[in-house]
Amino acid sequence: EHGDDGGGGGGAAWRVAFVCEAWFTFVWLLNMNAKWSPVRFDTYPENLAERWPSPSPPRLVVLGIRAALRPSISTLSGARRPRTNGGYSFDVVLWYRIDELPAVDMFVTTADPVLEPPVVTVNTVLSLLAVDYPGAGEKLACYVSDDGCSPVTYYALREAAGFARMWVPFCRRHGVAVRAPFRYFASTPDEYDKLVHRIEDADETTVLRQGGGDGEFTDFMDAKRRNDHPAIVKVIWDNSKNDRIGEGEKSPTHQHHYKAGAMNVLTRVSAVMTNAPIMLNMDCDMFVNNPRAVLHAMCLLLGFDDEANSGFVQAPQRFYDALKDDPFGNQMECFFKRFTSGVQGLQGAFYAGTGCFHRRKAVYGVPPNFNGAEREDTIGSSSYKELRTRFGNSEELNESAKNIIWDLPSKPVMDISTRIEVAKAVSACNYDIGTCWGQEVGWVYGSLTEDILTGQRIHATGWRSVLMETDPPAFMGSAPIGGPACLTQFKRWATGLFEIIISRNNPILATMFMRLKFRQCLAYLIVHGWPLRAPFELCYGLLGPYCLLTNQSFLPKASEDGFSIPLALFISYNTYNFMEYMVCGLSARAWWNNHRMQRIVSVSAWALAFLIVLLKTLGLSETVFEVTGKDKSISDDDGNTDGADPGRFTFDSSPVFIPVTALAMLNIVAINIGAWGAVFGTSEGVPGAGEFMCCGWLVLCFFPFVRGLVGKGSYGIPWSVKLKASLLVAMRQTLWALKGCFVKLLNHTIKANKLLNFRQQLLNYVSIRQINTTPVSNFKL
Numbered sequence: 001e002h003g004d005d006g007g008g009g010g011g012a013a014w015r016v017a018f019v020c021e022a023w024f025t026f027v028w029l030l031n032m033n034a035k036w037s038p039v040r041f042d043t044y045p046e047n048l049a050e051r052w053p054s055p056s057p058p059r060l061v062v063l064g065i066r067a068a069l070r071p072s073i074s075t076l077s078g079a080r081r082p083r084t085n086g087g088y089s090f091d092v093v094l095w096y097r098i099d100e101l102p103a104v105d106m107f108v109t110t111a112d113p114v115l116e117p118p119v120v121t122v123n124t125v126l127s128l129l130a131v132d133y134p135g136a137g138e139k140l141a142c143y144v145s146d147d148g149c150s151p152v153t154y155y156a157l158r159e160a161a162g163f164a165r166m167w168v169p170f171c172r173r174h175g176v177a178v179r180a181p182f183r184y185f186a187s188t189p190d191e192y193d194k195l196v197h198r199i200e201d202a203d204e205t206t207v208l209r210q211g212g213g214d215g216e217f218t219d220f221m222d223a224k225r226r227n228d229h230p231a232i233v234k235v236i237w238d239n240s241k242n243d244r245i246g247e248g249e250k251s252p253t254h255q256h257h258y259k260a261g262a263m264n265v266l267t268r269v270s271a272v273m274t275n276a277p278i279m280l281n282m283d284c285d286m287f288v289n290n291p292r293a294v295l296h297a298m299c300l301l302l303g304f305d306d307e308a309n310s311g312f313v314q315a316p317q318r319f320y321d322a323l324k325d326d327p328f329g330n331q332m333e334c335f336f337k338r339f340t341s342g343v344q345g346l347q348g349a350f351y352a353g354t355g356c357f358h359r360r361k362a363v364y365g366v367p368p369n370f371n372g373a374e375r376e377d378t379i380g381s382s383s384y385k386e387l388r389t390r391f392g393n394s395e396e397l398n399e400s401a402k403n404i405i406w407d408l409p410s411k412p413v414m415d416i417s418t419r420i421e422v423a424k425a426v427s428a429c430n431y432d433i434g435t436c437w438g439q440e441v442g443w444v445y446g447s448l449t450e451d452i453l454t455g456q457r458i459h460a461t462g463w464r465s466v467l468m469e470t471d472p473p474a475f476m477g478s479a480p481i482g483g484p485a486c487l488t489q490f491k492r493w494a495t496g497l498f499e500i501i502i503s504r505n506n507p508i509l510a511t512m513f514m515r516l517k518f519r520q521c522l523a524y525l526i527v528h529g530w531p532l533r534a535p536f537e538l539c540y541g542l543l544g545p546y547c548l549l550t551n552q553s554f555l556p557k558a559s560e561d562g563f564s565i566p567l568a569l570f571i572s573y574n575t576y577n578f579m580e581y582m583v584c585g586l587s588a589r590a591w592w593n594n595h596r597m598q599r600i601v602s603v604s605a606w607a608l609a610f611l612i613v614l615l616k617t618l619g620l621s622e623t624v625f626e627v628t629g630k631d632k633s634i635s636d637d638d639g640n641t642d643g644a645d646p647g648r649f650t651f652d653s654s655p656v657f658i659p660v661t662a663l664a665m666l667n668i669v670a671i672n673i674g675a676w677g678a679v680f681g682t683s684e685g686v687p688g689a690g691e692f693m694c695c696g697w698l699v700l701c702f703f704p705f706v707r708g709l710v711g712k713g714s715y716g717i718p719w720s721v722k723l724k725a726s727l728l729v730a731m732r733q734t735l736w737a738l739k740g741c742f743v744k745l746l747n748h749t750i751k752a753n754k755l756l757n758f759r760q761q762l763l764n765y766v767s768i769r770q771i772n773t774t775p776v777s778n779f780k781l
């Protein structure tokens with residue numbers, strides 16, 4: 001029994017709702033697949049210290065690893081620590097000679113000295129240099145790339161290298177827990193303050209005049225390997241240098257590779273210098289939060305019988321000084337706990353761009369256990385030609401790659417400054433051309449989310465991956481704050497992910513023709529398909545107001561039996577999500593914040609990402625990596641702007657805010673008009689409680705925007721956005737009004753017909769009674 005004022009819109013609205021619900025159900029099923037068989041691994045590097053307190057060489061290391069495998073969702077509840085009974089669990093204990101622990105090359109990328117202040121990068125580097133690792137001086141090396149080629153960053157790193165000589169032994173001696181100086185010196189002003197002031201007072205022209213930073217594009221800060229701490233290497237690209245001199249002159253080959261380009265240069269430079277079989281990479285806004293992080297990772301890299309189990313080891317992203325209850329829905333704690341531990345039971349965690357240990361072998365596109373028979377075949381001279389087409393012309397690089405591919409030991413280079421010329425050659429920005437770099441080798445080009453794409457390629461070559469959960473968390477980073485920064489980040493991610501689906505790197509192809517597992521492919525499809533949710537959420541957001549404004553309904557009336565079905569779905573779906581947050585030990589507020597941010601992001605950032613990728617496909621626009629700002633509390637304590645509320649949503653005039661503003665306005669208008677109609681209108685044809693609930697729920701979800709409509713300063717939605725949004729609303733209203741008139745006109749014609757042809761009308765009436773579903777006007781039309 002739909003509204004009998006005619007038009008047949010009730011039917012159309014119902015059909016639209018059905019299509020949307022079908023899509024949401026599909027995504028829900030994909031999510032169930034991803035979360036169905038969660039697994040978690042626990043690592044025990046401390047066994048080492050307990051058993052061998054006296055360091056008499058050669059020492060032995062015991063690496064323990066335990067996997068708790070839980071087959072069903074229900075048993076997950078409350079199990080925050082490994083379960084000793086119940087579920088399946090197994091222990092693997094392996095013995096390693098300490099001098100067998102592999103070397104690790106550690107990479108840091110930075111791109112913009114303004115958005116990413118050099119002090120931030122310096123802290124990342126210092127925390128890496130100070131990690132606990134047996135034989136750190138020989139086995140660890142740190143490489144920093146700077147896409148912005150900033151002399152100030154260069155100067156800061158040079159100062160940091162000096163500071164490290166004091167800082168690293170200090171941390172070791174006193175067992176400092178968090179080895180990023182800005183955390184340690186948060187309260188006591190000290191030597192570190194001098195460093196900070198030197199860096200902050202440095203400006204580009206004076207640094208250049210003093211000659212710092214104007215030297216080689218690949219520079220070696222502390223090239224001699226020492227016993228106590230790792231070497232540090234700074235890589236500046238030649239093309240970026242041009243960029244600094246002649247504005248915007250980046251080489252076309254690197255222009256659109258962004259971080260992936262930097263990672264490939266780091267990989268190649270480190271290959272010809274230290275060639276460690278394991279590589280750790282970090283964003284410049286992160287620091288090592290657990291000094292034993294590398295040891296924990298070794299448990300997972302060496303602890304399996306089969307190397308195929310750990311192509312890479314990803315630590316969950318955690319954030320320091322995070323806002324309470326995740327007001328911007330970007331801390332993803334529940335996501336990492338539930339989704340990623342679920343994917344862990346399939347082919348393994350996704351690579352998330354930072355805090356990840358890779359096997360160099362896996363990054364080189366080599367499948368697991370690639371030796372034995374194949375090794376005998378390919379080690380001949382023809383393999384060198386193959387190496388050359390894969391890795392490019394550098395003799396030294398090919399030599400090092402050969403050692404990696406066939407697990408041959410590399411001779412450690414003690415004085416890496418002898419490798420400068422070689423390193424220069426492989427860091428050239430056009431080295432990639434005509435090689436497999438950026439495709440089958442290294443970080444994959446062609447997406448703004450090079451991380452997920454590169455991880456997917458590694459899975460597709462047959463590797464699994466592992467999520468490393470340690471206590472305290474291994475690494476900490478900074479999450480953006482405020483509406484513009486958060487939505488920009490969500491937009492960039494969604495753009496990059498959606499690019500993957502419509503490219504030749506589509507995971508379905510990888511499942512059909514490569515070794516990506518089917519269920520893992522379905523899990524990838526969830527994140528790649530984020531922007532696809534936008535059109536459906538937009539439609540759904542319009543349905544409620546549409547029905548209220550045109551006196552129709554797409555849900556059963558509250559008095560009908562059918563009403564309990566959508567109500568039960570609504571309640572059970574949200575209760576389930578709520579329970580997930582409870583299981584993760586998060587607050588109810590955190591659940592609500594994430595829920596509403598999902599609604600907001602779906603119709604703003606994802607909608608825009610959808611459009612951007614469409615336009616790019618049509619060749620009408622290009623995608624750009626917009627670097628996230630990372631100032632926060634790290635450099636200064638005067639950070640907070642006028643004691644304001646950092647958790648409150650802020651706005652700017654970006655188009656990303658228009659759709660939500662329009663939807664918020666429209667829903668408010670619709671509720672008011674609908675309520676007016678319900679109170680003063682005729683009792684017939686009034687939309688039901690369901691439609692009111694839909695609109696009300698959306699207004700609650702969009703509450704930050706409702707506040708923004710009346711807010712001031714950056715808390716207020718700018719007039720330009722409000723104007724564009726109201727134009728949109730008005731446009732819709734006009735369209736619907738026109739449609740309403742049209743329908744009324746038709747109804748009048750029908751009434752005229754009634755008089756003229758009473759008999760025909762009677763027949764109609766009878767048949768309607770028989771069919772008993774279609775309204776009069778519909779039938780006649």
Ligand SMILES: O=c1ccn([C@@H]2O[C@H](COP(=O)(O)OP(=O)(O)O[C@H]3O[C@H](CO)[C@@H](O)[C@H](O)[C@H]3O)[C@@H](O)[C@H]2O)c(=O)[nH]1
Binds near residue numbers: 450627628
């Ligand atoms: O042209 C570029 C752009 C960025 N970066 C570096 O990439 C990292 C991440 O950039 P950020 O703006 O902080 O982006 P986020 O969204 O915070 O980063 C997440 O998402 C990115 C993909 O969108 C991944 O690359 C990151 O590793 C992952 O942490 C930073 O270290 C940047 O310095 C470059 O080196 N070159």
Ligand SMILES: [Mn+2]
Binds near residue numbers: 283285478628
């Ligand atoms: Mn970041």
